[in-house]
Amino acid sequence: MKLKAQPINCSLKRSSGDDSSTDAMIATISDAFRRFDVTIAPTLRISDYDVLPGVTSDEGEGDAWPSLRNQILSADILIFGTPIWLGQASSIAKRVLERMDAFLDETDDQGRMPSYSKVAVTAIVGNEDGAHATSAQLFQALNDVGWTIPAVGACYWVGEAMGSVDFRDLPQPPDKVAKTAEMLAANATHLAGLLKQDPYPG
Numbered sequence: 001m002k003l004k005a006q007p008i009n010c011s012l013k014r015s016s017g018d019d020s021s022t023d024a025m026i027a028t029i030s031d032a033f034r035r036f037d038v039t040i041a042p043t044l045r046i047s048d049y050d051v052l053p054g055v056t057s058d059e060g061e062g063d064a065w066p067s068l069r070n071q072i073l074s075a076d077i078l079i080f081g082t083p084i085w086l087g088q089a090s091s092i093a094k095r096v097l098e099r100m101d102a103f104l105d106e107t108d109d110q111g112r113m114p115s116y117s118k119v120a121v122t123a124i125v126g127n128e129d130g131a132h133a134t135s136a137q138l139f140q141a142l143n144d145v146g147w148t149i150p151a152v153g154a155c156y157w158v159g160e161a162m163g164s165v166d167f168r169d170l171p172q173p174p175d176k177v178a179k180t181a182e183m184l185a186a187n188a189t190h191l192a193g194l195l196k197q198d199p200y201p202g
Contacts, residue, residue, distance in 0.1 A: 084126025110202025113146030
């Protein structure tokens with residue numbers, strides 16, 4: 001059964017030709033998923049799009065979210081990438097979660113949100129404390145709007161507080177990060193395969 005993962009990057013920076021540290025963490029996780037024969041869709045850098053504020057799936061003229069929403073929901077696995085800013089997920093990550101709030105009112109006749117039977121994992125980087133708090137915040141919000149979180153659902157790297165070395169500057173991911181990415185991919189692939197074959201009954 002072929003599975004697809006959709007990465008999103010909630011960096012505050014728009015694309016400039018250079019990968020961000022969040023891109024580097026997403027790449028580490030994506031490489032692990034490929035070893036389990038999961039297809040990886042191109043990363044959606046949310047800051048490159050005009051995602052309007054709101055809590056519906058379409059906030060009107062100029063809103064880029066409807067197209068992004070369709071791409072996210074066409075996958076079996078969401079790789080939710082965010083940097084840590086001020087000890088928490090980026091404001092763009094929060095914007096994405098706010099727009100997913102619409103799922104609560106978009107249930108099918110069995111009461112299932114469009115994200116039901118789909119798996120979400122997180123990719124987190126930063127140069128300050130906050131990885132556990134950020135993953136906890138994301139996990140709760142993603143679960144609230146229907147996503148399923150696997151065991152070992154977060155892969156993160158946090159550098160020295162106020163340090164100058166970013167994750168993207170490392171010659172290769174630290175062993176612990178690589179092992180965590182492998183476990184994350186294994187568990188998420190297993191869970192997504194089970195849910196695709198036997199979705200939640202509602």
